[in-house]
Amino acid sequence: MSSETKTVVSLKRIKVACGDCSLNTLCLPLGMASDDLGRLDAIIERKRPLARAEHLYHCGERFDAIYAVRSGSLKTYATSEHGEEQILGFHLPGELVGLDAIADGVHPLSAQALETTSVCEIPFDKLESLSVQLPSLQRQLLRLMSHEIQDDQKTMTALAQKSAEERLAAFLISLSTRFRQRGFSPTRFNLSMSRGDIANYLGLALETVSRVFTRLHNDGLLRVERKSVELLDQDRLYAYAGTPCTTASQLQNSRHSS
């Protein structure tokens, strides 16, 4: 039962079992016993990679699966009646997309690859029946959905009360944190999305994002050159962002005006 053999087979089929996937501490498998993992594995389909700009699904299409990003990255966006797009999320390896479609059985957003990207397809009907059998799977699914709600709440807060500088700083911190969790450098990374995408997501004009990048660069907070970013002063960047985004840390000191 050499894991060597397994790996070879996996690569051949463009398949990596959840148990062997480096993302299984972030993704759906978190907290599952290894025998249960096999049952999850069995319902997951690994699809051929998407090319840059290719769509995973379009809004309006019927929902029948959620997807976990395996490598690369995606953006999800809504399209208004006038054809303007609104980007609502960027998705890195280990993150799920499509959870917003469970409610109506129809995708409210489109999902598009920002670079060559591979995903795991998880048919929702099977996931649903499996998770009544595997409480740990149900729990992790609920956790991940709850986490997405939290993320959206942070984005809403940024949009509602932060300045352009603060929004961009918070965005970079969010990326940095997520890269760290995935074993990548939290200080040096590449932006897979364009300035326009960042601007759209942050509710700013493209030119503003460009200017703020330059300003942060000149202030010595980061080195940015085209897609490549290096964060030079995390502490000061956090200060810029207004609120530290390290999740639960600031939630402890709860003070309220009743």
Added chain:
Amino acid sequence: MSSETKTVVSLKRIKVACGDCSLNTLCLPLGMASDDLGRLDAIIERKRPLARAEHLYHCGERFDAIYAVRSGSLKTYATSEHGEEQILGFHLPGELVGLDAIADGVHPLSAQALETTSVCEIPFDKLESLSVQLPSLQRQLLRLMSHEIQDDQKTMTALAQKSAEERLAAFLISLSTRFRQRGFSPTRFNLSMSRGDIANYLGLALETVSRVFTRLHNDGLLRVERKSVELLDQDRLYAYAGTPCTTASQLQNSRHSS
């Protein structure tokens, strides 16, 4: 087995069984068989009503239950390190609050009553074990969480790309729609939140909200006097809002620039 008797008993105990609750087509019970409903009922605790400004929970507190609003209304808000609050949602009867706390077991937000408000408390550990036994309950829980993600996405879109007029119009339409679903008038209702709350939620200054109300009033779109609102021209209000908020309707015509 008169339902009369049941009702009397219920009122006496300040208890209305889910099966008798007018909100059961919106709330967690949706889609459940009546024998299953009893099991859900059994784990739910009806608490004494909250007075205006009273908190249901504070951010930072341990999470052990989600809540369904039975009557009245709540706001949920985050508190930044500097003590500024950011309102992230207003919650009407039939809506769940606390779903964002599942991920970490700690409430990331505080929940406060906007008026006299009663809620059903649903202990999460019991809900979790029950929903592995009742697939229809699991399904509805997932649906409601998915729906919350969708709502947040709409709010993010409004914050990112709408003007002050459009945001307020969209906000009123959202309230109108939700009141209709609950059997209240969609055209005449009372705002349980202050101008300041609305402004905070919409990412605007209090004064801006006040001015926009006056402008919409003068344009003949609505009649507003203090807390009381009457929508006079829904169609034109929709036009103001930029995007119709009638959920899935505009999602059909999916056009995309690949």
Added chain:
DNA sequence: CGCATCCTTGAAGATGCTCAATTTCCGTGG
């Protein structure tokens, strides 16, 4: 009846947007 809170209205000022020109980059084809 009076105080406190909430709301309204006005004027000045700032942040970020639009329009426009230029530069840089990258892929394509010669």
Added chain:
DNA sequence: CCACGGAAATTGAGCATCTTCAAGGATGCG
């Protein structure tokens, strides 16, 4: 390999929307 063309990014100047500051009016509760 280099040249070319288009897309993406940068930079500047003027302008609009919304915010801030300030004062005044309405409402409701003691």
